Amino acid sequence: MIALGIILLLVVAIATYVWYTEAKQEAGAYDGTLKPRLEMSTVDITNIDDDQVDMMMKLLVDNPLPIGFKASKLRYTVYIARTPVVEEIYEKPIEVKSGDSTLITLPAKLLISKMNTVLKTLEQQGVDSTTYGVRAVFDLDVPILGERTFTQSFETKRPTIYLPKIKVDDIDFGKLGLKRTDVAAKVNIQNKNAFSLTMTDTRYTVFIDGKEIADGYQPDPIQIKKQATTPVVFPVTMKPGQTLGLLPKMLFDKKDTPFVVTFHCKVISKDGDPSINESKMNATIRGTLADFVK
Numbered sequence: 001m002i003a004l005g006i007i008l009l010l011v012v013a014i015a016t017y018v019w020y021t022e023a024k025q026e027a028g029a030y031d032g033t034l035k036p037r038l039e040m041s042t043v044d045i046t047n048i049d050d051d052q053v054d055m056m057m058k059l060l061v062d063n064p065l066p067i068g069f070k071a072s073k074l075r076y077t078v079y080i081a082r083t084p085v086v087e088e089i090y091e092k093p094i095e096v097k098s099g100d101s102t103l104i105t106l107p108a109k110l111l112i113s114k115m116n117t118v119l120k121t122l123e124q125q126g127v128d129s130t131t132y133g134v135r136a137v138f139d140l141d142v143p144i145l146g147e148r149t150f151t152q153s154f155e156t157k158r159p160t161i162y163l164p165k166i167k168v169d170d171i172d173f174g175k176l177g178l179k180r181t182d183v184a185a186k187v188n189i190q191n192k193n194a195f196s197l198t199m200t201d202t203r204y205t206v207f208i209d210g211k212e213i214a215d216g217y218q219p220d221p222i223q224i225k226k227q228a229t230t231p232v233v234f235p236v237t238m239k240p241g242q243t244l245g246l247l248p249k250m251l252f253d254k255k256d257t258p259f260v261v262t263f264h265c266k267v268i269s270k271d272g273d274p275s276i277n278e279s280k281m282n283a284t285i286r287g288t289l290a291d292f293v294k
Helices: 002-023 112-124 244-252
Strands: 037-048 052-063 069-080 083-090 094-096 100-111 129-142 146-159 165-172 181-191 197-208 211-218 222-224 228-238 258-268 279-288
Touching (some): 052 112, 052 129, 083 112, 094 100, 100 112, 165 258, 165 279, 181 197, 181 211, 181 222, 197 244, 222 228
Parallel strands (some): 037 279
Antiparallel strands (some): 069 129, 181 228, 197 211, 197 222, 197 258
């Protein structure tokens, strides 16, 4: 029994050594070698702001090895058109048993400036599809061999994805009265994608000079046409107490009166890219009342 145990231990040690020797060399997600593999599952957009997009990426880590492995942390880089746009570190331990797989959720902050640079280049080249990739470096605690690292990457080609761009065209205050004020946020939603989008469960809030003056809810689906700009009007009726103190600024000091409009919705893309379908989107639009020229 002792001899059999030693033989099994040697077999595991040799398999581990062979795996690690192969895993040190980068390769695609499924290239036929016996080593952990990565595969993108979904990308959920959680927030779109002026300067960055917050996303949650779900990666499938598959372990075909005869032994399990643990990673103390994961360093990863996201590429669009083979240009790095995100670099992050996942500090939580990752453990995958032998012959098993696990789904990990990685937060990512994509700077709007980086993304726009890549997309502008693709537009100038007339490219309607591009590559999306992830390069991951695992810091491993491998049995017998001790602390190790290995690098994995994968790349896929998909249609170029553009985030919907929301622009507040006007905030129409209608009749400014003592009993009630009618407010309508007139919005243009630009969709450069080759597929249409639907926004549902839309909630919005209007702030003037730092004070919340209106909010509203649009439960009905909003159809956003492909490769077009769709105008949408979000009406809100308010009580006078929320705007009465702001009337002088709203009427006579528009240049120095800031506004903020926030939108929260779910994006449906059944006929488009599955990675953004059912994604939650929060958009924040800032400016001053002087931006609205009637």
